[in-house]
Amino acid sequence: MFRTLNLVAPPGLTSSFTNVPRSRLLDATDDLRDYVLTAQLPPLRYGPDETLLPPPDMQSPRFRLVVRPDRYQDIGMVYTLSSETWGMNVQRYTRAVVPNESISTDPMDDAFAGGSIALPSPHYNAEPWEPSGFGEPAVFSIEDIRLQAEHAPLATAWRIFHYCSTCAPDWRIEGGKINADEAQGFGVIEWISESDVAALIFGVEPWVFSERDLAHFATNDSLYSRPPIPLDDTGLSNEQKLWSLVLDRCQKKRCQTFIVTTYEHWVFGHFSQGYTNAFATKPWRGNSADPNILQCLVYVMGQSAMRVAASRLHLLE
DSSP, X not given: OOEEOOOOOOTTHHHHHHHSOGGGSBOGGGSXXXXXXXXXXXXXXXXXXXXXXXXXTSOOTTOOOOOOOOTTOOOOEEEEOOHHHHHHHHHHHHHHHSOSSOOOOOHHHHHHOSSXXXXXXXXXXXXXXXXXXXXXXXXXXXXXXXXXXXXXXXXXXXXXXXXXXXXGGGEEEEOOOOHHHHHXXXXXEEEEETTEEEEEEEEEOTTTOOHHHHHHHTSGGGSOOSSOOOSSOTTOOHHHHHHHHHHHHHHHTTOOEEEEEOSSEEEEEEEOTTSSEEEEOOOEETTOOSSOHHXXXXXXXXXXXXXXXXXXXXXXX
């Protein structure tokens, strides 16, 4: 019924990290763009009790998210963003915003900067995040997934944003543990400045949502059957429940940009102005390239921060 997923590092990744002496590696600031282009997400190491993942064509019985759909909460359409167009936009943003030369940094400024260079790259120094505790790091729960996403790719994207943006000190990643959310198998991280949330990152369990599930989530087929929207979640699919959660949280935070991730796969999306339509990418694998996940995160965080800045200027006019 289930298969065991044995994760290994991408070919050549481990040997590159282990064979090059740390003293001979460059700092990411020596060529920030090259670091961003070559950084990779470290693979997850699952705990012994959570190694069984559903096959791509099967829905997991472990799903436990419960939602209360709002009868007036309704997405008209979900538009799947073209992978080619998305990739081209991300690559253009990387070339336009991330410098490909050495940049000077102030140690005092870095001490107060958010995030860290935590993702490994074959040629650059990194400070990998290690969870507290003894023994080999392993993933047992959604809290582990959330922490891994927050302190590895998101922390790195935050630091890159700090180096590339003049408004960087105003922005931060915020992801406090919420017991009620964890009990339902998801975690939420905010990309926030003051009280303005530019993007919400939803972490969901990889042993519940497969790549196929997320691919279906990112299509119009995953919407509610209308009419009517049920008063409870009876009869709703896992994808429909997840849409209800994402829409509800984004509306409450007045945030249009969202990311849904199992860490193994990432969906990037945003809502229209009135939250009547949604736009989402196909799932991008954690070891994707051209663009990689770090590039996508830098792009989403930068673009969403610009939209918040523009809305602030509009309010001042």
